[in-house]
Amino acid sequence: MSAAAALLRSHHLPVTAQRLAILHAVSRNPHATADLIAEAVRGELGSISRQAVYNALGVFAEKGLIRRIQPSGSAARYEDRVGDNHHHLVCRSCGQTVDVDCATGETPCLHALDDAGYEIDEAEVVYWGTCPRCLKQKK
Amino acid sequence: MSAAAALLRSHHLPVTAQRLAILHAVSRNPHATADLIAEAVRGELGSISRQAVYNALGVFAEKGLIRRIQPSGSAARYEDRVGDNHHHLVCRSCGQTVDVDCATGETPCLHALDDAGYEIDEAEVVYWGTCPRCLKQKK
DNA sequence: GGATTTTTTTGACAATGTCCATTTCTTGAA
DNA sequence: TTCAAGAAATGGACATTGTCAAAAAAATCC
CATH class of the missing domain: 1.10.10.10 (Winged helix-like DNA-binding domain superfamily/Winged helix DNA-binding domain)
Incomplete structure (x- = not known):
């Protein structure tokens, strides 16, 4: 099996x-x-x-x-890598996504200051930018 | 005018x-x-x-x-409040969105450790959870 | 093996956006 | 003020992403 x-x-x-x-x-x-x-x-x-x-x-x-x-403007994406704390870097023009570790340590931004009565179960961080290939195409 | x-x-x-x-x-x-x-x-x-x-x-x-x-599973949303550093708290069941200030100070998570050659222009933080009203309905 | 439960398939449907051609409006200058 | 050029708005078709529901097929448990 x-x-x-x-x-x-x-x-x-x-x-x-x-x-x-x-x-x-x-x-x-x-x-x-x-x-x-x-x-x-x-x-x-x-x-x-x-x-x-x-x-x-x-x-x-x-x-x-x-x-x-689920990055903005793109369909949902799925990944294998679970259980660790990593975020994503998404290209605005082609949608390519890569993993990044967060700059601020182990559990960054995982708790909001004021939870407004919500029961928070996840914090998602997405960095937006342009990937190297799309950068080159623009020039 | x-x-x-x-x-x-x-x-x-x-x-x-x-x-x-x-x-x-x-x-x-x-x-x-x-x-x-x-x-x-x-x-x-x-x-x-x-x-x-x-x-x-x-x-x-x-x-x-x-x-x-652009929260997952919901249409894009728009807001007036620009130029400051705030994030969003989104209800998984009804999509209601509220503003939150970040726990880690002024410019949290704004720089990824390794930018993989990307030109990063924005960091987006979304907290996922259940809003008070939906919490009540579940019970 | 056989019954039960779950999954898969198929087709219809809904929501969110985008593309394109045409019409209408705004702007800037004569 | 009026006109020409450019930009925005309209209307309709279309694409993508995802969901719903019913019937068929497969997996699990005994």
Whole structure:
């Protein structure tokens, strides 16, 4: 039994070919959108429905197997790297996303000063800019 | 001449009834979506096209007259409050958004440790949670 | 193996934006 | 004041991203 299958089982999730392929695709394509993941899975399985991709990604994100990040103006992206504290750097023109560690240490900005009665469960930091390739194209 | 008109002129933007109404609507409806703003403008002008709203909001945001924030799973929202350093607290279930000041001081998390060659122009912090009203409904 | 539960598929639908061509308006200058 | 040029607004089509619901298929548990 593969490690991925074991991971699913440990979260009481039925193991299916689609889910294994989706996990695999997320792992091999960091910061991919649902659409890109569907494409990758099609390369592996032949076909998959859009809904299966959304279902699986939703469940995985909910269980903490993967992390969903939703930069402005772009579709949601998914990544393998969970459980640590890192943020993202997103290119405004092409949407390319890379991981960055935060400048201010271990748990930066994780607590708002005034929570306005909210129950806060996550702080998301996104750096916006232009990636090297797009910078070059502009000039 | 109104202050809003002067503001537009100072940015070399032609002054139109639609733009004035949009500025007004953004100012009176903090964190409103494009759709809500269109509604507000219709209350003032009678009608406006969707495209005019998107155009104006886009230009205003680009020029720094307003700020655009794009929480996950919700449409983009716009606000009047620019030039200061504040973040947002977004309810996962109803999308309600409130301003928060950051816990770590003046310019928190504004510089990534490793910029990966990117030219960074903004750092966006979003706190995710559940608002008091939705908390109550759950129970 | 067989029943039950969950997932996957398929198709329709909704929300948020964008693109394009045409019309209308604003601006700046004669 | 009026005119020409440029910019913005309109209206309609379209793309993307995601959700909903019902039926078919597959996985799990006993």
